[in-house]
Amino acid sequence: MTTTTTETTPVGGPTGPVLSATGVTMRFGGLTAVRSVDLEVHPGEIVGLIGPNGAGKTTFFNCLTGLYVPTEGTVAYQGTVLPPKPHLVTQAGIARTFQNIRLFANMTVLENVLVGRHTRTKEGLWSALLRGPGFKKAERASEERAMELLEFTGLAAKRDHLARNLPYGEQRKLEIARALASDPGLLLLDEPTAGMNPQETRATEELVFAIRDQGTAVLVIEHDMRFIFNLCDRVAVLVQGEKLVEGSSEVVQGDERVVAAYLGTPFEGAPGAEEVAEVEAAEAHAGAAAGAAAAAGAEAPSTTARTEDDQ
Amino acid sequence: MIRMTTTHGTAPVLPLPPAAARAATAAGAAATLASTFLAWTWTDDFPGDLTVTGYPGGLQVLTLVGALLTALFAAAGYGFKGLRWLTPAGTTAPVLWLALGTLGTTWYTITAISVQLGGLANLEPGGWAAGLASLATLLATLGLPADRATEEEKPTGWQRFTGSLAATAARPAQALPSWAEILVIAASFGIGLYVFTYGIDTEYGELFIGYLILVGFAFGALHRAGLIGRLTALTAKHRNVTLAAAFAAAVCFPFTQTNDQYTSVATNILIFATVALGLNVVVGLAGLLDLGYVAFLGVGAYAAALVSGSSDSTIGVQFPFWAAVLTGAAVSLIFGVLIGAPTLRLRGDYLAIVTLGFGEIFRITMNNLNGSTGPDVTNGSAGIPNVPDLNLFGFDFGIEHTILGVPVGRFGNYYLLMLVVTAVVVLVFRRAGESRIGRAWVAIREDETAATAMGINAFRLKLLAFALGAALAGLAGTVQAHVTYTVTPEQYQFAGPVPPNSAFLLAAVILGGMGTLSGPIVGAALLYLIPAKMQFMADYQLFLFGIALILLMRFRPEGLIADRRKQLEFHETGQLDVPEQRLPEAAAGVGTAKAEA
Incomplete structure (x- = not known):
């Protein structure tokens, strides 16, 4: 990698968070897509943001990057509160990619x-x-x-x-x-491996690590659980617009509420712990299988409306 | 590159032995050529005097040129040593196109004679001979094997025909020394100037139509032969030389004219083209659909007229020309910002509607600032007449000067002045387009949301494009005020029979090719010349214009001159985008040929 000459911009304090979102809330009319979410990203960190479809991940991203003006709450980059204008956010040092690729074709x-x-x-x-x-x-x-x-x-x-x-x-x-x-201090990736095959996914993983090693913090949305748990130092789970858990991979993986959010809660007299264990084993075995389960899970538990379109 | 063996895929439309077909083509072309020396009709009532035997005149000259080119390219197809450079790509397709062009011109002439003089009886044997000879040439050409094999299993006759019209990729060009390449560019612009001057100087509509038919098909032929591709590659390599050559050729134009009649046409074309180029910044680069652009030309013209010292100006001042130019451009710029600031927050269709409205508001306001329905500024519909001629450094633009032994009249003077303005606009367009700002404009055009996410202040840059476009139009307006003597509101309509108006400006940009430098200039020249030369069909002008636009958008949506991006956008072919590093000529040839297909 020819990264030796690359000098990135972060100038903030060595300990302060690159990004700190506090109480970000986004309402569309009567619908609350994101409810009072706090999130911090520290320098040199890779943070994952997961959640079922329609959980408000992309909406949260759009709030962070100024595409949406959050109804409540603030977003600060290296301690400075950002104005909700996309070009000013980028200028400050947050760059992003889009879920549905938006290149200048x-x-x-x-x-x-x-x-x-x-x-x-x-x-x-x-x-x-x-x-x-x-x-x-x-x-x-x-x-x-x-x-x-x-x-x-x-x-x-x-x-x-x-x-x-x-x-x-x-x-x-x-x-x-x-x-x-744009020499960002923080890079936001919105489903960077969507539609990729396992090799490509692994290559992307390498790329994200390399970006982190250059000194750019990364916040990534992804449905591929294997990708997320391999990559991230910390994972936050967003369900129905609210942050459910935040912590290391192990903490999140072991949290029952997360499993429930993805797969639904067991009903009375339903398949017991054995099946759950089976499912978890299957998840651990195949990343692809996990993706499929996530897709299935998305239909089951929630009717949170609001498709994840960033327009 | 003769394929003597006829394979299944390249089978000709008419089953003739290739050698016989070639011989017949050459013979047909020679016969057509000879027929132009005969009398085609008995009376000189038909313009151009086609009655003289032994001396081709008027439309006969066009047939002569067509036949000559057909013979030349047929000979090149034979593989004559000195002529192979003529056909780096196809050999049959250019001949076919030229034969079609010759046939079209000749038969158009015959039809025009018959219609105008009342019956086929007015044709002399020479006319019949020309008609038959050109038809024979075409039929013989149809017997030549196609350049490119068809993909169809069993092609129908029509598929074979359209297949014959297409050509293969050009073979890689031999490297020429750089002075030779520059010479080729200069020679091409010399020929271009001659052809263009011939078109402007056509004295009657029939000749102009014949000219258009021949030039259109000849251009197609050169394209299929791969020469246009070669030239494009050369001009891309020597861009500054090309611009200089184009400018020099344009400067030469008034010196080819004996009186002011056609120089005035050329001056108006230049004004039109310059404004179209300004609009191209707004529409072509930044992607903002502006339907009221002519208003900025009007603002510049009104500003210049008011400070020109005209006796009817309500402001009794006379600025020197440089100050008037700056005033015109500055006032236009201010209007651009004033109109842009509230409207540019809208996207797409909404912006188009609002700019359309502002264009009309300008015209109506100028009408009403007449002292009775508003303050007296512009004399209302009477406009500001008696704009005096310019006088720069003692050079009076109003009178005829003899420069280098050639008389250059009033319009010639203004033509040269306007050319300087055009050069400025060309420079601005090119330099702005190839910079950080230009890239940001294109990015906004492509995807505004993504552009803002890349840190581009979309509103500010759109406003900049709008203001720059307005200032360029205002610049042209300042000269226009002096050229036309009078500035009236009715010159600046949304649509009207005489360009420039907003609709024609937009049409020139789209017809010529959005985002390119030469596109709007070519488009403007065509859109001005065609109505001006075909006044005898005035009633059908807009009708024909509409049909032409529909056909163009159907068959060449990227415009006459397309940039690489647009070509790729409208013609989905995977191979086009091979980077042009190793074989620039060949790749360009592929690009253009494919795009045509």
Whole structure:
């Protein structure tokens, strides 16, 4: 990995959290999609956010990144409360990817990453029109940094391809590269392995570790439990808009409420502990199976409405 | 590259032996060529005087050129040593296109003679000979094996025909020394200037239609032959040279003219094209659909007229031209910001409707600032007449000057001034487009939500695009006020028979190719020339215009000149996007050929 020259931005206190969301609540009319959620992410941490479909994970993400203005609560980055404007949030140092890939489909791979550099460059219209030495220098520096990121994500060979023509897995990677281009202190990944095969998932895992090793904290939403429990230092579970548990993988895995949220509570005289153990064993065996169970679980327990669309 | 053996896939439309078909093509082209030296009709009532034997005139010249090109490309297909460079891609398809073009022009002429003079009896034997010879050429061409094998198992005749119209990818180009490449670019622009000048100088509608038919098909032929692809690759390689060559060719135009008649047309085309290019910043780059753009041209023109020292201006001041230009651009910019600030929070369709409204508000306001229904600023519908001619450094734009021994009249002077403005707009468009700002605009166009999540202040950048577009239009407006003498509200409508108006501006951008530099210029030239040259069908003008737009959007939605992105957007082909590093020419050739297919 060619990460030696990469210098990331975090300048906050060494101990203070990168991100601290306090009492974030999001209501859509009568529906409360996110209810008073607190979450902290510390430097160098990978934090997972899980929960059944419709639990409000993406809505919470949108609140963090300013796409939604939270009804109540605040989001602070390195101790500074963020204004709910997406571009200011990115400028402050939080970058994100989207659940349904949102690349600039008709721009090239390199251009996509260069757009990600927007907040870290200053050249305005006059500079572009006059083309002084400063402009050329800045363009060259941007391109160098972009190429560095493309090499980091393994896309350097495809720099001149249109984003729309990349295979699915590489589009996901490009989205991460584009987000990293803004030199974020915190990266928010919204289901980065959705639709990937096990090899690709493992590659993404490596990538996320590498990002963390560069000094960028990561907050990740994912349904792939194996991925989450391998990766995360801490996992928070969101159910029906509320944070149910937060803790290490073991704590979360062992929590009955989490299992109930995903699989439903056993009814009277229903299959007992044996079956539960069986299910857990199966989960532990196959990540794919876990995903399927999660999908099934989503239908069963809740009617929380509100699809997880980030629009 | 002759395929003497006819395989199943490349079978011709008409089953002829390839050698015979080639010979017949050449013979047909020669016969067509010869027929243009005969008299086609008996009277010179038909414009262009086609009655002289031994001297082709008017439309006959077009047939002559068509036949000559057909013969040339047929010879290149034979594999003549010195001509192989003419057909790096297809050999049959260019001949077929040229034969079609020649046939079209010739038969159009014959039809026009018969209709205008009342019956086929007005054709002399020469006319019949031309018609038959061009038809024979086409039939012989249809006997040539297709360049590209069809994918159909059992192609029908029509499928074979459309298959013959397509060409294969160009073979890799030989590397030329860089001075030769530059020479090729310069020569191409020289030819381009000549062809364009011929089109502007056509004196009657029939000649212009014949010209359009021939030029259209000839362009198709060059494209299939792979020459356009080659040229595109060269111009992409030497972009500054290309821009300089284009500018030089444009500067040469007034010196090819003997009087001001067609220079005025060219000046108006330039104004139209410049404004279209400004609109391309707004629509093509930032993706903001602006249906009231002509208002900014009007703001610039009104501002310039008010400070021009016109006797009818309500402000009795006369600014020097440079100050007037700055005033016009600045006032337009301010209006752009004022209109943009509330409207740019809307997206898509809503923005289109609101800008449409603002365009009309401008016109109506100018009408009402007449002293009776409002304060007296613009003289209402009478407008501001008597805008004086410019005088820069003692150079009076109103009178004829002799430059390099060539008389350049009033419109010639303004043409050259306007060309400078156009060059400025071209420069601004290009430099803004290829920068951090330009990338942000395209990102907003592609996905505004994702763009804001990348830290782009979408509203501010959209406002910047809107204001820049407005300022560029205002710049053109300041010159326009002087060119037209009078500024009236009715010049700045949403739609009207005379460009520029908002609808035609948008059409020029879309027709030419959104987001490209040359697209709107080509689109504007066509949209201005076609109505101007075809005044005899004035009643059907908008009708034909509508049909042309529908056909274009059906068959070439990315516009006449497409950038790579748009091509990929509208034509889903996996191979297009091979990065052009190893074989730039070949890849470009594939791109264009595929896009056409």
